Structures are given as C-alpha cells and as structure tokens.
Amino acid sequence: MSIHITLNGSRTSVADATTLRQLVRWHSPEEPAVAVALNQRFIPRSEHGDVHLSEGDEVELVTPMQGG
Amino acid sequence: MFELARRTFHSRLLVGSAQYPSLEVMRDAIAASGTEVVTVSLRRQTAGGGSGNAFWRALNQDRLAVLPNTAGCHSAEEAIVTAQMARELFDTHWIKLEVIGDDSTLQPDPFGLLEAARELLGQGFEVFPYCTDDLVLCDRLLGAGCRILMPWGAPIGSGLGIDNAARLAELRRRYPDITLIVDAGIGAPSHAARAMELGCDAVLLNSAIARAGDPVAMASAFKSAVEAGRRGFEAGLMPTSREARPSTPDIGKPFWHA
Numbered sequence: 124m125s126i127h128i129t130l131n132g133s134r135t136s137v138a139d140a141t142t143l144r145q146l147v148r149w150h151s152p153e154e155p156a157v158a159v160a161l162n163q164r165f166i167p168r169s170e171h172g173d174v175h176l177s178e179g180d181e182v183e184l185v186t187p188m189q190g191g
Numbered sequence: 192m193f194e195l196a197r198r199t200f201h202s203r204l205l206v207g208s209a210q211y212p213s214l215e216v217m218r219d220a221i222a223a224s225g226t227e228v229v230t231v232s233l234r235r236q237t238a239g240g241g242s243g244n245a246f247w248r249a250l251n252q253d254r255l256a257v258l259p260n261t262a263g264c265h266s267a268e269e270a271i272v273t274a275q276m277a278r279e280l281f282d283t284h285w286i287k288l289e290v291i292g293d294d295s296t297l298q299p300d301p302f303g304l305l306e307a308a309r310e311l312l313g314q315g316f317e318v319f320p321y322c323t324d325d326l327v328l329c330d331r332l333l334g335a336g337c338r339i340l341m342p343w344g345a346p347i348g349s350g351l352g353i354d355n356a357a358r359l360a361e362l363r364r365r366y367p368d369i370t371l372i373v374d375a376g377i378g379a380p381s382h383a384a385r386a387m388e389l390g391c392d393a394v395l396l397n398s399a400i401a402r403a404g405d406p407v408a409m410a411s412a413f414k415s416a417v418e419a420g421r422r423g424f425e426a427g428l429m430p431t432s433r434e435a436r437p438s439t440p441d442i443g444k445p446f447w448h449a
Binding site for chain 2: 131132150151153154155156157158159160163164165167168183184185186187188189190191
C-alpha cells in the first residue's frame with residue numbers, strides 16, 4: 124500500500140510507513156548533507172529512522188547552496 | 192585582530208558565496224579577499240543531487256568559517272525552521288537571520304526578525320540579524336540577547352553604498368561595544384572604506400565582488416579598502432567644518448594683503 128506525500132513541493136507516492144531515513148536515501152543517495160523538515164517542523168538527523176511518513180505529509184529536503 | 196562571536200579573525204571582510212561565474216572564480220575571489228567568513232544558504236534538494244554538493248565540497252576544502260543565512264524567508268516561523276536545518280547541515284550555531292518584509296526592497300521585517308531572534312537565541316544560536324538602521328529595532332534586538340547587529344547600508348544587491356551614514360554613526364555611538372557589521376548595499380570599495388571609517392567592525396558583501404568585471408581583482412580591492420577604512424577610523428578622522436581653514440601657516444609671510 125502506498126501513501127501520497129508532498130516532497131519539496133511535488134506530490135509523490137511512497138510506501139506506507141516509509142521512514143524519513145528511507146526517504147532521504149531514496150531521494151538523495153549520494154548526498155551526504157541533507158536536512159529535513161516535516162510539516163514545517165525541523166526533524167534532527169538522529170530521529171530520521173524513527174519518523175514514519177503518513178498520508179498528506181509535507182517533506183522538505185534541503186542541501187547546501189551558495190548564499191549571500 | 193577582530194573578535195566575532197567569541198572567535199578571533201584577521202579579516203574584517205565577510206563575503207558571500209553566490210553569483211560567481213564559476214566555482215573556481217568563487218574560490219579565487221574568496222582567497223583574494225582575505226576573508227575568513229563566508230555566507231552560505233540552503234535549497235531544496237533535487238533528486239540525484241546537483242551543484243550544491245560540489246559547492247559544499249569546494250568550500251570545505253578552504254577551511255573557512257561559514258555563516259548560513261535564512262534568505263528568502265518571509266516569516267519568523269520559516270526563518271526558525273530554516274535556521275534549525277542550517278545548524279545541522281553546516282554544523283554551526285551561527286545564523287545570519289533574514290526575515291524579509293518587502294519584496295521590492297528586500298527590507299527586513301522588524302517584527303518577524305525580533306520574534307525569530309528571540310526564539311533562536313533561546314535555542315542557543317548566535318544570531319547575526321540582518322536589520323535596518325532603526326534605533327529602536329536595534330535596541331530591542333540587543334535587549335533580546337543579540338551581540339551583533341547587521342544593518343543595511345542600502346537594499347540588497349543595489350550597489351548604492353552607504354545610504355545612511357548618519358544613522359550608522361549613531362548606532363556606533365550608542366553601542367560602542369557591540370559588533371556592528373554593514374550588510375547589504377555596498378557596491379564599490381569606497382563604500383566599504385566609508386563603512387569602516389564610520390567605526391563599523393566589519394562589512395559583509397557579495398554582489399559587489401561576484402558581479403564585478405573581474406571578481407578576483409575586485410576582491411583584492413575590497414580587502415585593501417576595508418583595511419584602509421579601519422586604519423583611518425583607528426587613527427581618528429579630523430573634525431569636519433563648513434568653513435575653510437588654511438593648512439599653510441601665514442606667519443612670516445614676506446607680503447600681505449591690505
């Protein structure tokens with residue numbers, strides 16, 4: 124069974140009960156530095172394995188970029 | 192030497208990492224500027240990675256202190272979450288706090304800024320607030336626990352220079368011991384020198400170097416300008432006067448005017 128989430132602004136489907144850690148590995152397998160917000164709340168890396176996604180969740184995965 | 196958030200640096204120039212023609216030019220310009228603190232940001236990760244990865248690797252090799260920003264945030268809530276993500280991503284509790292209140296001038300929202308600053312200070316962040324030169328706002332930010340103020344000189348990316356010299360001088364006079372950094376608006380080395388002559392502790396700029404015809408040469412020019420401006424401030428500028436004062440003594444002149 125799959126659920127629908129919004130990932131970086133795009134609607135997508137993932138397996139039910141996917142963890143944030145699994146999502147990060149699936150989406151950014153070669154990216155060593157990714158930070159995560161779930162439903163506008165920051166989720167520390169240490170908790171990624173414990174947080175399971177639910178229908179309608181909004182996930183933001185961010186990475187370093189140039190800035191002024 | 193220059194103390195910034197309990198760390199000691201040699202350079203009083205903080206430089207942004209955006210808008211350079213290439214990563215190589217960015218690194219060369221940063222090296223030429225002599226800066227030890229570089230601002231960075233974060234963005235949505237695209238599937239499969241991208242240039243952000245290469246950028247971060249390049250910057251890491253240069254062993255610079257990084258100052259992440261919350262650019263693009265329009266509310267305290269957004270800025271707080273962005274700061275939390277930046278802390279984990281860049282492994283620093285420093286945050287250049289931007290809460291934008293007006294899209295055409297990118298003027299900071301003083302209310303959202305203060306709200307976010309209070310929350311982040313409570314969470315152990317070292318907040319570098321990008322603010323206007325408003326005295327009451329600055330007073331409230333300091334009252335909340337900020338030890339640094341980063342007022343604008345002019346709107347971000349405008350290159351207009353120091354549009355508010357009297358107000359920056361007043362901030363310096365009122366708060367002689369806080370770290371005062373002009374952030375935004377500087378377009379030419381003379382602008383940076385002016386900010387330093389006013390007694391600012393440092394300047395932060397990006398576009399003026401990155402968008403110059405020769406960013407590396409411009410970075411070197413800014414290095415000299417900041418050093419010259421600081422030395423001028425420390426030497427004590429002469430008092431100004433609207434009336435002329437002859438610089439050559441007229442005692443013992445062989446002739447005189449009736």
